Amino acid sequence: MFGERTLYKLFFYSFAVLMFSYSAYLFVSNIDQLSVNREAVETRELTDVWDDERTVMNEFAGGFWKDAYFWKSLNLTLIITLITTLIVSLAGIPTAYALSRYKIPGKAIIEILFSSIMVLPASSVGLCLIVALNHGPLFELQKWMGFRFAHSIFPGMIIASIVLSFVFGVSAWKATFSSINPRFETVARSLGSSRWRAFRTITLPMSKGGLAAGIILAWTRTMAEFGAVLFFCGTFAELPASRFSDLVKFLKIDQADWLSVAVWSQIEYGNVEYGFALAYVLVIIGGFSVYLMHRIGAKGYIW
Amino acid sequence: MIFSIRSRGTWWPALCIITTLTAVSLYFLLIAGNWLYLGWDDTTYFFTNPRMWQRFWLTVWTSTVSSSIAMIVGIPTGYALSRFQFPCRHFFASVIDLPIVVSPAIIGAFLFGITTRFPFDWISDYYGIYIGRNVYGVLLVQFTVTAAFCARLMKASFDMIPPRFETVSRSLGASNFRTFFKVVLPMAKNGILASMIVVWARAAAEWEGLMLFVGATEGKTDIMPFAIYLDWNGGMMGWVTSMTIVCILMALTAMSAMRIIGGKSHVW
Amino acid sequence: MITKSLQYLLISFLLLTSSAYCSDKEMLFHAGVGQRSSLNEIKTVFEKRNPDIKVNFSYKGSGYFIADITRSRQGDLFMPGEEFYLLQAVERGFVNNYNPETDIPAYFVTVIITPKGNPANIKSIKDFARPGVRIGLGNPRSCAIGIWHQKTFKKAGIWDKVKENAVLSAKCIPELGNAAQHNAIDATIVWSTTAVLYLRDVDIVPIEQEYRGIIRLPVGVLKFARHNKEAEKLKQFILSEEGRTIFHKHAYTIDPTIATDKDGFCLDNKTDKDMEYLVNAAKAVKDSSLPLTDKFIGSLTGEVERQRKTIRAGN
Numbered sequence: 001m002f003g004e005r006t007l008y009k010l011f012f013y014s015f016a017v018l019m020f021s022y023s024a025y026l027f028v029s030n031i032d033q034l035s036v037n038r039e040a041v042e043t044r045e046l047t048d049v050w051d052d053e054r055t056v057m058n059e060f061a062g063g064f065w066k067d068a069y070f071w072k073s074l075n076l077t078l079i080i081t082l083i084t085t086l087i088v089s090l091a092g093i094p095t096a097y098a099l100s101r102y103k104i105p106g107k108a109i110i111e112i113l114f115s116s117i118m119v120l121p122a123s124s125v126g127l128c129l130i131v132a133l134n135h136g137p138l139f140e141l142q143k144w145m146g147f148r149f150a151h152s153i154f155p156g157m158i159i160a161s162i163v164l165s166f167v168f169g170v171s172a173w174k175a176t177f178s179s180i181n182p183r184f185e186t187v188a189r190s191l192g193s194s195r196w197r198a199f200r201t202i203t204l205p206m207s208k209g210g211l212a213a214g215i216i217l218a219w220t221r222t223m224a225e226f227g228a229v230l231f232f233c234g235t236f237a238e239l240p241a242s243r244f245s246d247l248v249k250f251l252k253i254d255q256a257d258w259l260s261v262a263v264w265s266q267i268e269y270g271n272v273e274y275g276f277a278l279a280y281v282l283v284i285i286g287g288f289s290v291y292l293m294h295r296i297g298a299k300g301y302i303w
Numbered sequence: 304m305i306f307s308i309r310s311r312g313t314w315w316p317a318l319c320i321i322t323t324l325t326a327v328s329l330y331f332l333l334i335a336g337n338w339l340y341l342g343w344d345d346t347t348y349f350f351t352n353p354r355m356w357q358r359f360w361l362t363v364w365t366s367t368v369s370s371s372i373a374m375i376v377g378i379p380t381g382y383a384l385s386r387f388q389f390p391c392r393h394f395f396a397s398v399i400d401l402p403i404v405v406s407p408a409i410i411g412a413f414l415f416g417i418t419t420r421f422p423f424d425w426i427s428d429y430y431g432i433y434i435g436r437n438v439y440g441v442l443l444v445q446f447t448v449t450a451a452f453c454a455r456l457m458k459a460s461f462d463m464i465p466p467r468f469e470t471v472s473r474s475l476g477a478s479n480f481r482t483f484f485k486v487v488l489p490m491a492k493n494g495i496l497a498s499m500i501v502v503w504a505r506a507a508a509e510w511e512g513l514m515l516f517v518g519a520t521e522g523k524t525d526i527m528p529f530a531i532y533l534d535w536n537g538g539m540m541g542w543v544t545s546m547t548i549v550c551i552l553m554a555l556t557a558m559s560a561m562r563i564i565g566g567k568s569h570v571w
Numbered sequence: 572m573i574t575k576s577l578q579y580l581l582i583s584f585l586l587l588t589s590s591a592y593c594s595d596k597e598m599l600f601h602a603g604v605g606q607r608s609s610l611n612e613i614k615t616v617f618e619k620r621n622p623d624i625k626v627n628f629s630y631k632g633s634g635y636f637i638a639d640i641t642r643s644r645q646g647d648l649f650m651p652g653e654e655f656y657l658l659q660a661v662e663r664g665f666v667n668n669y670n671p672e673t674d675i676p677a678y679f680v681t682v683i684i685t686p687k688g689n690p691a692n693i694k695s696i697k698d699f700a701r702p703g704v705r706i707g708l709g710n711p712r713s714c715a716i717g718i719w720h721q722k723t724f725k726k727a728g729i730w731d732k733v734k735e736n737a738v739l740s741a742k743c744i745p746e747l748g749n750a751a752q753h754n755a756i757d758a759t760i761v762w763s764t765t766a767v768l769y770l771r772d773v774d775i776v777p778i779e780q781e782y783r784g785i786i787r788l789p790v791g792v793l794k795f796a797r798h799n800k801e802a803e804k805l806k807q808f809i810l811s812e813e814g815r816t817i818f819h820k821h822a823y824t825i826d827p828t829i830a831t832d833k834d835g836f837c838l839d840n841k842t843d844k845d846m847e848y849l850v851n852a853a854k855a856v857k858d859s860s861l862p863l864t865d866k867f868i869g870s871l872t873g874e875v876e877r878q879r880k881t882i883r884a885g886n
Contacts, residue, residue, distance in 0.1 A: 008479035009387065015379035019399050019454060026447070027401065030416040091322055098319035110327050112562060116554035117330060119504040121528035123511070124547045125333075127535065131544065132336040134753040150755055151739055163333070166326065196315040226406040227511055231535075238710055238740035260406040265742055267412055267515065268631070269712040270638040276416075279409045286404035287397055294393040345881045419643045433645060436599055436627055516629075516639075521611055523627070533630070536604055536745035538752060538768040541883035 027283060033276045064277045069237060072256035074281075076153070079251060080258070081222045084161040088169045088218050093211070096173030097199070101182060117167045123227030125163055130232060151234050153248060157258065160228040169218035176210025177203070213296055220289045223282070226260040233258070235265055334551055341544045349545035359549060362526040365438065366506040369445035373453045373506075374499055381457020382483075386466065396458075402451040411512030414444060418516065440517035441524050445506040453502050460494030461487070497561045504557035508550070527553075596798050597625045598805065599645055603652035603715075604630045605744055605765050606788070609821040610650070616817070617808055624801050632743040634713035640665055640793065647796040648805060652744075653715035654787040666791040674789055676809050677823035679762040680842050681719060681784040682849065683776040684751050684769065687857075691757035696723065696782050699758065700732035707739040707747045707759035715786070716744045720760060722834060723782050748773075762786065763849055767822035767871065770856040771878050777846035783837040785829055820870050822849060845869065855879075 064070045188198040235257045244254035266275035418435035427434045472482045510528035534542040614626045633652045660666045709717030724730040741747045750756045752772040796802045815825045830838040848869035855861040856878045
């Protein structure tokens with residue numbers, strides 16, 4: 001009754017189902033952390049630093065949708081991610097094009113450098129940034145300019161996010177451009193168009209899917225960034241309102257944190273329900289981007 | 304010649320190359336700045352210290368063990384995702400990919416929750432061992448992240464192999480399993496080796512999941528990136544910088560090995 | 572073919588889990604991040620004496636202790652950064668037989684630290700209220716130092732102005748030390764035991780006696796300890812003379828007769844000597860011509876020697 005083909009399929013399906021259920025169980029089993037239990041309430045009653053926020057914290061998922069801190073953090077994360085993705089696209093697409101088409105001396109070393117940044121621990125990159133920017137000549141430059149890069153929203157967070165998502169975007173776009181035959185461009189140029197026009201009218205439309213996949217990849221990677229932002233920028237939630245400029249207040253991102261950092265800091269404070277609620281928000285956003293990538297049919301793009 | 308003056312529109316290649324060189328030099332300065340900060344004398348002191356190599360060896364063996372287990376689970380999963388059509392395929396693949404699109408600190412929070420629930424807490428109480436608090440916690444965190452990564456890489460590798468080879472082999476009389484082990488796997492060999500190296504490098508860089516629940520026993524659970532974090536919290540900048548340099552060298556070595564072994568057959 | 576690979580899997584799984592059955596007793600010790608260096612030394616000495624007991628540490632910021640212990644119900648010993656957190660645990664019933672008189676192995680003292688060279692010229696607490704000074708404050712919800720920042724500045728009456736000067740809100744005390752080390756802030760207040768880790772890159776300014784705080788560091792055995800006898804043994808070792816000497820070497824204060832008022836601030840000048848030792852040690856690390864005598868730096872000789880070995884801190 002069970003043919004050999006069925007057995008074969010069952011063998012492979014069982015591994016896939018195993019991984020699926022492990023992943024699903026990881027996320028589903030923690031849902032009960034969202035509900036407030038008696039002990040958590042009692043813990044917060046003991047410390048008197050929670051005076052003004054106790055009513056908000058002691059409900060399901062910490063009542064995060066009512067809290068201004070959550071919306072401001074979401075704002076902050078989305079705005080910084082958008083700006084980062086924009087800058088990475090503008091700088092990364094020419095870089096990827098150069099790496100896939102032109103002969104640059106030491107191209108192999110450049111590619112090895114970029115791919116190893118992808119597998120470095122993210123916090124090491126943040127530490128390298130602090131060492132580079134808070135010591136030596138770059139620090140003098142910052143003192144002369146009057147503001148510091150570290151522990152700031154603009155441009156600190158943007159620098160920290162760009163450093164890591166740039167290499168991911170370049171890797172995806174390079175693969176796209178390499179898969180397009182350069183002959184099309186040569187033909188276009190032999191027919192009289194300039195290089196930029198050939199790129200704009202021939203290569204860009206052909207690689208639209210790959211470019212979109214690279215942009216979504218860079219966006220997802222930036223949203224998932226934690227280590228570099230934590231070490232380079234820290235948290236801003238408890239700083240006084242006078243510390244923030246008017247532009248920041250206008251965009252409603254003052255006294256907010258990067259979402260991944262907010263999850264960690266809320267858990268460290270003991271607000272486990274609130275922290276897990278933020279974590280689930282991030283999981284949903286990330287899951288949605290991954291689903292989108294799969295539907296586009298992006299092949300071979302990995303993080 | 305790219306920069307021939309007579310052809311029109313040379314600003315586009317110039318822009319591309321300048322962007323590339325700027326980006327490369329910025330990254331290079333970032334990494335070399337570490338070594339400049341440390342200085343030559345300190346480098347020799349820290350690199351000859353046995354504590355450094357204890358951490359290095361711990362990182363190497365935990366990464367190897369967890370990436371091997373992840374490969375064993377990931378290769379069949381990648382094959383299933385790549386070849387078989389079943390309903391809700393994309394949703395299935397998205398859920399399997401979830402542990403890597405979320406920040407690793409959040410995965411650490413979820414894993415901390417799961418070690419206090421069935422079935423882990425039941426095993427922990429029954430056998431009297433701590434599951435999350437020692438080196439097994441490290442292996443668990445590394446496995447979670449690298450298994451998902453591996454499934455993704457394997458799916459991409461198997462996508463590159465046309466299914467025609469399997470059909471031909473089966474039409475010549477080989478059974479399904481024999482086809483898989485004797486035809487598909489050897490063809491994907493380069494991809495598998497390259498993926499193994501990348502997965503290994505990713506496991507060696509995984510530490511934020513350890514922050515919340517696996518403690519920091521000297522020499523037992525602090526793999527290299529975690530030791531960097533702990534020493535950063537202890538103000539020992541010398542250790543931080545030298546261990547960062549070792550991490551960078553490990554990543555560079557792994558990526559060079561991947562290029563030499565994987566060659567053109569890999570999706571990168 | 573399949574059965575063979577399944578056999579391999581089974582064997583490797585068994586091999587991996589076999590070491591879980593070894594006869595070593597492993598204890599889990601929850602401690603604050605600031606105690607790491609001294610507790611590592613205590614662990615080495617203790618494990619040498621009792622070869623079949625192993626100690627695993629779990630370092631975290633103070634605010635997370637109760638949440639972790641409540642949810643995981645695991646742990647043998649508990650040493651938070653301040654007595655306040657242990658009293659919380661006692662109220663929740665997690666710690667048995669805690670005696671506030673005898674279960675305090677060491678104390679620490681608050682001290683001001685600034686980046687090397689003291690760029691903002693901070694000499695006393697009142698200087699923190701000067702406009703334009705970049706201050707790092709702790710977050711009272713997650714670390715004990717935050718509560719002490721509030722207490723100290725409220726007592727000096729300058730809390731509002733200091734809050735305006737805050738540039739960094741740290742979740743745990745090492746963040747403050749690192750910010751001072753890397754010139755990201757101009758001044759902050761930390762424990763003396765944290766300040767001693769950064770001697771090479773910071774300058775130390777003792778606080779005036781009326782604003783100097785004494786913090787009690789407690790140790791307790793948790794209710795759900797799996798190895799009760801061994802946990803008690805380790806606790807007794809920490810409270811013994813030898814344990815306290817180890818603490819003293821890392822700039823803790825171990826004199827239990829220091830008088831404090833009800834908020835924890837100093838009432839006499841018994842801690843002045845320790846402060847002098849700390850300031851001298853900071854100078855001695857930077858300038859290697861200064862002598863390393865007991866009269867000059869007390870028992871901090873080990874720390875100074877360790878930090879003199881390299882330009883960037885290490886051990």
